[in-house]
Amino acid sequence: MKNILISRTDNLGDVVLTFPLAAYLKQYFPGSRILFLGKKYTADLIKACNSIDEFISKESLLDDPSLLKSKNIEAVIFVYPDKDVAKICKQSRIPVRIGTSHRIFHWLYANKKVSFSRKKSDLHEAQLNFKLLEGLGITVIPSIETLGTLLNVSPKSEIPEAVKSELYSAKKKIILHPKSKGSAREWPLQNYFSLAKRLISAGYTPVISGTKEEGQKMRNEQEDFFSLPEMIDLTGKVSLGELISVISKADGLIACSTGPLHIASALGIPTIGFYPSIKPMHAGRWKPIGKYSTVLSLDKYCVDCAKGGNCICIESLKTEQVFEILEGWNK
Numbered sequence: 001m002k003n004i005l006i007s008r009t010d011n012l013g014d015v016v017l018t019f020p021l022a023a024y025l026k027q028y029f030p031g032s033r034i035l036f037l038g039k040k041y042t043a044d045l046i047k048a049c050n051s052i053d054e055f056i057s058k059e060s061l062l063d064d065p066s067l068l069k070s071k072n073i074e075a076v077i078f079v080y081p082d083k084d085v086a087k088i089c090k091q092s093r094i095p096v097r098i099g100t101s102h103r104i105f106h107w108l109y110a111n112k113k114v115s116f117s118r119k120k121s122d123l124h125e126a127q128l129n130f131k132l133l134e135g136l137g138i139t140v141i142p143s144i145e146t147l148g149t150l151l152n153v154s155p156k157s158e159i160p161e162a163v164k165s166e167l168y169s170a171k172k173k174i175i176l177h178p179k180s181k182g183s184a185r186e187w188p189l190q191n192y193f194s195l196a197k198r199l200i201s202a203g204y205t206p207v208i209s210g211t212k213e214e215g216q217k218m219r220n221e222q223e224d225f226f227s228l229p230e231m232i233d234l235t236g237k238v239s240l241g242e243l244i245s246v247i248s249k250a251d252g253l254i255a256c257s258t259g260p261l262h263i264a265s266a267l268g269i270p271t272i273g274f275y276p277s278i279k280p281m282h283a284g285r286w287k288p289i290g291k292y293s294t295v296l297s298l299d300k301y302c303v304d305c306a307k308g309g310n311c312i313c314i315e316s317l318k319t320e321q322v323f324e325i326l327e328g329w330n331k
Contacts, residue, residue: 001136002031005076006066007037007085009058010116011183012240012259013040016266017126017289018079019044020142020150023051024130028138029140030114035063035071050152061088068092071150078110078133086219098135099113117192119280126289137294148289151266155248157241166232167249170205173232174326175247175264177255179214184257185276189221194256194319202327207250209260209319252329256314257286265290270329271297272322276311292323294325 004025008018010127022034032105032171033053036046040057047055054071061067065088069165069180075096086109089097099110106113126147142150159167178192194205208231210218215235218225226233238246243264247253253264256274265288266269267268275283275297283295298313 001032003033003035003073004029004069005035005037005056005071005073005089006079006080007076007089008079009037009039009042009082009085010080010124011039011289012042012045013257013262013286014080014125014152015045016153016207016259016262017124017286018026018129019051019145019152019162019266020289021077021079021129021133022049023150023152024052025133026144035073035189040242044157044239044244045259047243047315048153048156048244050154051150056174056295058082058085061085065091068185075136078106079132079133081106081128083109084182096135098132105129122284124287124289125285140286144289148291151290152261153244153266155241155245155267157244157245159238159245159249161236162235163237163242163246167207167246170232172204173207173250173258174204174252175207175209175250175255177209177258177260178218179210180256180258181211181214185274185281185314186256186318187274189218189316191315191317191319192254193222193225196228196231198323200228202323204251205230205232207232207234209238210235213238245322254326254328257281262288264288265293268292270294270326274317276329292329296322296325 026034035054036052037056038046040059043055069092073094076094078099081103084106090109097110098112099106101113114132114134116131127141138156176192178189199206246265247264252270254272255261261273270292272294273297277297283297287295296317
């Protein structure tokens, strides 16, 4: 096969955990081109993966369903089930169309259906992606350690000059990414603030990342959150591509289960991630797979998380516990 399309039209962390699949296919089929179909907002991240030759946005495809016909695609893997994309791929007469048999619309639009359940599996998300390769006759499921070597990400964007001057003058930069747009169980903002003060007293520079809306939400929750003079506020000031470049220059990143956590891990930056213990949100399914990643999670069933409320287990993780792990990065 020379032209293979991977379709994953969900979010940043999910996309990062699909990069090892792209790298593996590129190795398995020497000389092949790997195309990646994703949401427009994930473009800078997908272009940062050196295993991917071309990015196609879902939005462009919906505007022009004939877009795929000129790509000579021989196989498409529906890593994330997307009815609109699957329908267009069949209309484009892509010869091999692989999807999970658990989606009814794949019985209409996929001609290679693989039976497995992500929710019930004990495999990591990055490993589960490889189950779909059964549609190509490939049955390998790499170890987490092997997958970590297949991320192959490097920054492609320049850091804005105003941000660059502020960052380059800072010492031992630790990125704190407190929010998750509601997609994960979050460590309390007060804990991040306490950690920021602890970092400053130890000679580090805390860098706060997030969207403009998340920055405002932090201010609403805690008025003095950005009051520390040594703290660098990047909320709403950089694009995704620029954030990837900023992360690549950091000495560490701390967050809950979010895209920036996975991006930092893929770049080889030390990370600490907060995870609930309940399935399917637990670290066994969603932890970052880079070599220098640490997960903090209590080994217990969390009733509050199961109900969808605040996770007392994550809230109980202490600032000093996080700081001790962080200090160990320098040893």
